[in-house]
Amino acid sequence: MGASIRRWLQRLDLVVIAVVFLALVPVLRVQRTTDFIVFCLYVLSFDLVYGHMGRLSFGHMLYLGAGAYGAALCSAHLSASPLVALAASVAIAGGVGLLLGPLVVRTTGACFALINLAFNQVGHFVVLIAAAAYTGGEDGMTAAFARIGPVDLARRNHMFVFALACLLAAVWLVRRLTGSPFGILLRSVKEKEERVRFLGYDTARFKLAAFVLSTSLAGLAGGLSALNYGYVTPSFIDPARNVEVIFAALIGGAGSVYGALVGGVAYMMISNFLPDYVQRWEMFLGLALLFLVFRFRSGIWGWVARRAPSAAVETEVAP
Amino acid sequence: MISTLAYGLTIGGIFYIISIGLSLTFGTMRIVNFAHALVYTVGAYVLMAALRARIGFLLAALVGVAATIPLAWCIERYVIRRLYGQSIDYAIIATYAVLLIGVDATKWIFGATPMPLSDPIGRHVVLAGVSLPVYRLVIIGVALAIFAGLELFFRRTIVGKVVVAGLEDAEAARAIGLSVDRYFSLVFVVGSCLAALGGILYAPITTLHPYMGFHVLLVCFAVVLVGGLGSMRGTFVAAFALGLVMALTGRFWGPAAETMVFAVMAATLVFKPIEV
Numbered sequence: 001m002g003a004s005i006r007r008w009l010q011r012l013d014l015v016v017i018a019v020v021f022l023a024l025v026p027v028l029r030v031q032r033t034t035d036f037i038v039f040c041l042y043v044l045s046f047d048l049v050y051g052h053m054g055r056l057s058f059g060h061m062l063y064l065g066a067g068a069y070g071a072a073l074c075s076a077h078l079s080a081s082p083l084v085a086l087a088a089s090v091a092i093a094g095g096v097g098l099l100l101g102p103l104v105v106r107t108t109g110a111c112f113a114l115i116n117l118a119f120n121q122v123g124h125f126v127v128l129i130a131a132a133a134y135t136g137g138e139d140g141m142t143a144a145f146a147r148i149g150p151v152d153l154a155r156r157n158h159m160f161v162f163a164l165a166c167l168l169a170a171v172w173l174v175r176r177l178t179g180s181p182f183g184i185l186l187r188s189v190k191e192k193e194e195r196v197r198f199l200g201y202d203t204a205r206f207k208l209a210a211f212v213l214s215t216s217l218a219g220l221a222g223g224l225s226a227l228n229y230g231y232v233t234p235s236f237i238d239p240a241r242n243v244e245v246i247f248a249a250l251i252g253g254a255g256s257v258y259g260a261l262v263g264g265v266a267y268m269m270i271s272n273f274l275p276d277y278v279q280r281w282e283m284f285l286g287l288a289l290l291f292l293v294f295r296f297r298s299g300i301w302g303w304v305a306r307r308a309p310s311a312a313v314e315t316e317v318a319p
Numbered sequence: 320m321i322s323t324l325a326y327g328l329t330i331g332g333i334f335y336i337i338s339i340g341l342s343l344t345f346g347t348m349r350i351v352n353f354a355h356a357l358v359y360t361v362g363a364y365v366l367m368a369a370l371r372a373r374i375g376f377l378l379a380a381l382v383g384v385a386a387t388i389p390l391a392w393c394i395e396r397y398v399i400r401r402l403y404g405q406s407i408d409y410a411i412i413a414t415y416a417v418l419l420i421g422v423d424a425t426k427w428i429f430g431a432t433p434m435p436l437s438d439p440i441g442r443h444v445v446l447a448g449v450s451l452p453v454y455r456l457v458i459i460g461v462a463l464a465i466f467a468g469l470e471l472f473f474r475r476t477i478v479g480k481v482v483v484a485g486l487e488d489a490e491a492a493r494a495i496g497l498s499v500d501r502y503f504s505l506v507f508v509v510g511s512c513l514a515a516l517g518g519i520l521y522a523p524i525t526t527l528h529p530y531m532g533f534h535v536l537l538v539c540f541a542v543v544l545v546g547g548l549g550s551m552r553g554t555f556v557a558a559f560a561l562g563l564v565m566a567l568t569g570r571f572w573g574p575a576a577e578t579m580v581f582a583v584m585a586a587t588l589v590f591k592p593i594e595v
Contacts (some may be wrong), residue, residue, distance in 0.1 A: 036473055109407040110349060113351065119580040129575075293402070
């Protein structure tokens, strides 16, 4: 009985995700829920590199910011169509990933983390100072978009549905990918890259592909948040905010699509409502991170999956 | 121009002092210690607190360095050692968490407003027609002295030789029966003390603020990468080279100084990739 319900839930997971976010709307109101959805998409993109490939990026904000600024600049100079803007944000973030990827994916561990962080610092500098004439520097820039036929993304309900559709498409894509031989290869790279290379695979190419896909998705999330807010500021590319997505991936459970979604929602809940009660936010974040690292590594989703073993087909939460 | 070069050598010296600890922990354990930035910040703030008690700069600097010993020991004992042998990512995240907690505590105690410190020597010396603060020359001297001291330590003492062996090949060193890990905590504390010293020496040149460690840490990481992982002499050369790069860039376009360091790092990685 229980098992068959679970199987159905698994088959209908996209529907379940949509229903959960719809249910969040009355609690959070529409625009904030859209914000949650966009953040979940961002966590998903980060987790593709961290959870699935085992590379901790400490500079993923760069790609989010590249997407956000890509969309805003596109709307200002090229075309006001939101679709063109999103295409631009994916292309720019993917392009940045393709440019930096060959340099970045060669490294592992601490080098990977910090080279990403260094590039993020450079990107922050470019947006804040070097290209301030175009990006508006510290003030950021507004981004206005036209409608697509009957769909007006300036209206919150339309934006919500659009973002949700993007998230579902991304979930489908990532799940498809991680279930494929490509995904198995990524997980093997995480376990022991040397042996994968031994088997004759060109791991650098696979890693680059996954990295570029991840940066493109992060760019999509950035473009969507530019659409949702109607403006972009340097905080979209702020290197100090990298810890947010790491925290979200950890609390949800790294290496699982559902874990990323749970983590995204959990982090946004905490960061939206807790600062009202907790004075020292950074201290709380640090303590919570220590707790996650020492005591709660598999995250919420890993914890759930352990208690419902047959649902854990997709959740291989290996540290 | 001469003053720019002197400034470059000064911050190069400070980068060197801070980077030693990073280079050692990174070289032996492959761990990036974000808490290094915390030790640096705490050293500078303790110095300031000690200076308020009017005890003279030298004594205050000693207090600052000494205060970070227990802090570094606790970080090593309770965070890093517990994660040793596991995925490096956890060590990165955990030390970053320590940094967040520490920075917030600093903000709590001292407030978030930047605080300037005055030059402790205050005298200038005229060199080739340019007036230079004596304090900066002292910093360069201290960096050179530390370099010489470490060279002696690594070449002449048994402990130093064990550490060098661990840097070059930890596994081989373990295989011949050297307990590399036991020396690690010593190396860690010494490295952290040097970071605090770097913060103390740098404080009179810049201003104190709770987030001062973040940027310096990134630059010092670039120093370690450019110098080559596990190479102490490489770190020495890279620190001064990047200090000069920063000073020269800053002379022409101030805000770009730090970014230029990362550009140099990227270029180095393109031509001399790291295979970890």
